[in-house]
Amino acid sequence: MTQVTSNAPEGTPTWLDIGVPDIDRARTFYGTLLGWEFQDAGPEAGHYNQCSLRGEPVAGMMENPADQPDVYWWGVYFAADDCDGVVERATGAGADVVAPAMDVMGLGRMAILTHPHGGQFGLWEGHAHPGSRIVNEPGSFVWNELFTPDSGPACEFFRAVFGYELEPIPEGDMDYTVLRRPDGRYVGGVQGGSGIVLGGGDAPVPSWTTYFAVDDADAAVRAVRDGGGTVDAEPVDSPYGRFAAVRDPFGVPFMVMKPAPDAGT
Structure with missing residues (x-):
């Protein structure tokens, strides 16, 4: 088991989340398969659900807005010491910005990018929330x-x-x-x-x-x-x-x- 108590070194996969069309069905499926429990962050957070293992956050999920395309995947976020700086470095290397660097309720700072040869990925600069607290188990x-x-x-x-x-x-x-x-x-x-x-x-x-x-x-x-x-x-x-x-x-x-x-x- 690896228990994560602080921000991972830059470039380490550190968080996952997913948008789904039916949050209740997703909770039942992943809860049964992976033993997760769920905490709804409420309307101010768009009902983002924290997926937890033994009380520790390991991933997130939310229900996609009805007007978004019917394409879903698990998104991986890489640890960033300076989210804005990594965005600048990534765009300089050819990335496009899907969601610019932004603060997330005091938990951290995030951005989402794409690269023509690498698909979509996220960045996470942890503050109160370092990312997945349990990995490799x-x-x-x-x-x-x-x-x-x-x-x-x-x-x-x-x-x-x-x-x-x-x-x-x-x-x-x-x-x-x-x-x-x-x-x-x-x-x-x-x-x-x-x-x-x-x-x-x-x-x-x-x-x-x-x-x-x-x-x-x-x-x-x-x-x-x-x-x-x-x-x-x-x-x-x-x-x-x-x-x-x-x-x-x-x-x-x-x-x-x-x-x-x-x-x-």
Whole structure:
């Protein structure tokens, strides 16, 4: 288990959230699958729900406004020591701003960006709220991965923004690069030559996806189906654990993974 008590180093995935068309159904699905409880922040916060594990925040969700497109995904936020400064660095490297840097009720400062080769991602400069307080254990995220048709420019973009070191993984024809912080800590991966079909769409697009740790990948797949979700790929074993590609009842893709006991994160 990793208990987070302060802001993560810059460039570390630190928070997740999602917009859904039916908040009650989402709470039932994810609560059953991942053991989450939920706290509604009230109308002044747009009824943003904090998803908690043993009383500690691990993610967020809210109901999408009716006039927004029917496309949903888990959004990953990267820790930023200076949100405005990282936005400036990212736009200088080619990013577009979806939501400019803004304060969030004294909890922190956030922004949302897109890059042509890297999909959408967020930044989080924690103040009272450092981000997910539990990671790398069942019910929390354990890994984040970018699927993109063109891995080279995507990797160079994120290296320019966060100073990542790039570690290509030579496995057959697979185009995969691991991202490391300057201190050597692994923080995510980039898989080239691919994309994800998001809910409501019909063509693969560049997108980040999240691996949620579970106690049993096969049992998690059964829970996904029982909860009205679907399975894109049945559980398989890897050196890093047993995992499956699934979708929630709204078509949102994510992974469930039973990490190997000695797998680094």
